[in-house]
Amino acid sequence: MSAQPPQSTDHSSSLDFASLDLPAPVLENLARLGYATMTPIQAASLPLALSGRDILAQAKTGSGKTAAFGLALLARIDVRAQDAAGPLLQGLVLCPTRELAEQVSQELRRLARAEDNVKILTLCGGTPMRPQLASLEHGAHVVVGTPGRILDVLGRGALRCATLRTLVLDEADRMLDMGFHDDIVAIADQCPPERQTLLFSATYPEGIARLGRRFLRQPVEVKLAEQH
Numbered sequence: 080m081s082a083q084p085p086q087s088t089d090h091s092s093s094l095d096f097a098s099l100d101l102p103a104p105v106l107e108n109l110a111r112l113g114y115a116t117m118t119p120i121q122a123a124s125l126p127l128a129l130s131g132r133d134i135l136a137q138a139k140t141g142s143g144k145t146a147a148f149g150l151a152l153l154a155r156i157d158v159r160a161q162d163a164a165g166p167l168l169q170g171l172v173l174c175p176t177r178e179l180a181e182q183v184s185q186e187l188r189r190l191a192r193a194e195d196n197v198k199i200l201t202l203c204g205g206t207p208m209r210p211q212l213a214s215l216e217h218g219a220h221v222v223v224g225t226p227g228r229i230l231d232v233l234g235r236g237a238l239r240c241a242t243l244r245t246l247v248l249d250e251a252d253r254m255l256d257m258g259f260h261d262d263i264v265a266i267a268d269q270c271p272p273e274r275q276t277l278l279f280s281a282t283y284p285e286g287i288a289r290l291g292r293r294f295l296r297q298p299v300e301v302k303l304a305e306q307h
């Protein structure tokens with residue numbers, strides 16, 4: 080935990096990943112990935128996300144939003160937390176489409192070092208349910224998926240959010256456009272109230288503001304839409 084006051088933005092002026100409260104092996108992995116400096120959205124949101132704050136972030140496509148929430152989500156995972164079935168679910172990322180969910184899973188796997196053994200599952204509609212249920216039997220630290228399918232597996236009791244520490248709404252504006260509002264609400268209602276919530280969106284329509292007021296606790300608002 081940072082000793083700084085919650086609203087401090089001292090660190091956000093630095094673009095150096097080393098200014099973040101991240102373990103040395105994570106920093107080495109970022110260097111290996113060719114991530115030399117933070118993008119503006121990462122510099123503005125990561126220090127606060129890593130300190131546990133809820134974030135409401137608006138930034139255009141290609142600005143590096145996945146690592147902005149991914150590094151915070153991964154930092155809060157205890158890989159050893161498990162029950163008889165396997166790892167306990169600690170991170171959940173909701174995405175609008177299967178393609179985006181697969182991209183996010185891929186990026187999270189790059190950010191999570193292989194030796195840390197973080198188990199990441201992708202659960203999306205439009206793919207057969209049975210193999211997804213089978214993969215869930217052995218548990219996962221992180222699930223990335225589309226709201227409809229996630230709600231479905233929650234309803235079947237195949238996934239439980241009781242141990243969730245971080246909920247991410249990625250491309251939240253597109254999820255609302257696609258009619259996922261009620262599914263998102265139903266999923267968030269099953270997550271522990273003390274979880275951290277990170278909401279990322281390319282645009283900031285009233286629906287996003289409403290969602291933010293409903294789910295985020297004293298969020299830090301990060302808006303970089305004007306920068307090109």
Ligand code: ADP
Nearest residue numbers: 114115116117118139140141142143144145146
């Ligand atoms: P967004 O979700 O905002 O559209 P992504 O998270 O998909 O953006 O990132 C876009 C691309 O930039 C990806 O290929 C990602 O690997 C790369 N990237 C993200 N952060 C950095 C960084 N700090 N340095 C270099 N490349 C980065």
Ligand code: MG
Nearest residue numbers: 144145249250
């Ligand atoms: Mg993205």
